[in-house]
Amino acid sequence: MSETTETTRASEIGWADFEKVLVVAGTVTRVEAFPEARKPAWKVWVDFGPYGEKKTSAQIAALYSAEELLGRQIVGVINFPEKQIGPFRSQFLLTGFPTPEGVVLTAIERPVPNGTRLA
Numbered sequence: 001m002s003e004t005t006e007t008t009r010a011s012e013i014g015w016a017d018f019e020k021v022l023v024v025a026g027t028v029t030r031v032e033a034f035p036e037a038r039k040p041a042w043k044v045w046v047d048f049g050p051y052g053e054k055k056t057s058a059q060i061a062a063l064y065s066a067e068e069l070l071g072r073q074i075v076g077v078i079n080f081p082e083k084q085i086g087p088f089r090s091q092f093l094l095t096g097f098p099t100p101e102g103v104v105l106t107a108i109e110r111p112v113p114n115g116t117r118l119a
Contacts, residue, residue: 022079023095023118024048025108031066036086042066043088049115051078054091062102075106075118 026046034041040061047053054076060069077093084090096103 020079021077022051023075023077024051024114025073025112025116025118026051026054026076026114028069028072028074029053031069033066034086034088036088038086042069044069044094046074046076046092046094047114048076048078048092049113051115054078055088056090056092056094057085057088058094058096058103060094060096060103060105063104072105073108073111073114075108 026048028044029047030045032043034043034057037057037059039059041057041059042061042064043055044058045053045055056076075095077095078091080093082089082091095106097106
C-alpha cells in the first residue's frame with residue numbers, strides 16, 4: 001500500500017462510536033460579522049429544536065453571505081466541548097467540506113424538523 005493511501009485511510013469505528021456523535025439539523029436564526037477572526041468568518045446562531053439555540057464561529061464567509069445563511073438548514077455536531085475562538089465562545093461544529101475556494105456547507109436535500117439526528 002502506498003504511503004499516501006496509508007496516511008489518509010480512516011480507522012474503522014463501531015456503531016456505538018457513531019451514536020455518540022450528535023449530528024443534527026438546525027436552522028440559522030442569526031448571522032453577524034466576526035471581524036476579530038483571523039480568517040474570514042461569521043458568527044452563526046442556529047435553532048436545533050429540542051437541543052435549543054447554539055452559536056458558532058464558521059469560516060464560511062468566502063462562499064456564503066449573511067443573507068444566504070439566514071433561514072437555511074445546516075448540519076451541526078452539537079456535543080463537542082465548547083471552544084473559545086478569540087472573544088467568541090463556539091458551542092457546535094458547523095459541518096462542511098473544504099475546497100480551494102472555501103468551505104462548502106453540508107446540504108440537507110429537503111427540510112426536516114430542527115433537532116433531527118443524522119441516521
